[in-house]
Amino acid sequence: MRxxxxxxxxxxxxxxxxxxxxxxxxxxxxxxxxxxxxFAQAGEIGAKSEQMYQYQxxxxxxxxxxxxxxxxxxxxxxxEYIGQIAMKKYGLxxxxxxxxxxxxxxxxxx
Numbered sequence: 823m824r825x826x827x828x829x830x831x832x833x834x835x836x837x838x839x840x841x842x843x844x845x846x847x848x849x850x851x852x853x854x855x856x857x858x859x860x861f862a863q864a865g866e867i868g869a870k871s872e873q874m875y876q877y878q879x880x881x882x883x884x885x886x887x888x889x890x891x892x893x894x895x896x897x898x899x900x901x902e903y904i905g906q907i908a909m910k911k912y913g914l915x916x917x918x919x920x921x922x923x924x925x926x927x928x929x930x931x932x
Contacts, residue, residue: 897903908914915921 905916909921913921
């Protein structure tokens with residue numbers, strides 16, 4: 823420190839030291855609050871991001887299911903497709919049509 827003409831080190835007035843301490847205390851409290859808020863919000867953002875990812879995955883699965891159902895609905899408007907379903911599931915055939923059944927036991931006519 824510099825000394826004045828009398829050889830003594832100048833002393834800061836007590837009011838200046840008090841203001842500096844008050845300012846430093848305010849800055850420490852403010853920085854602590856800002857840090858706490860930052861970390862709290864960062865955790866919340868992480869949780870919301872995970873939740874958003876799950877919703878997007880659910881939405882994607884729902885859209886895929888909806889597209890598949892629309893495709894099936896379009897196919898059900900075709901009379902030939904309805905006839906195929908009737909033959910496969912219920913064994914119904916058109917009048918005069920003779921069903922041909924193939925057995926899986928192997929061919930014995932070779």
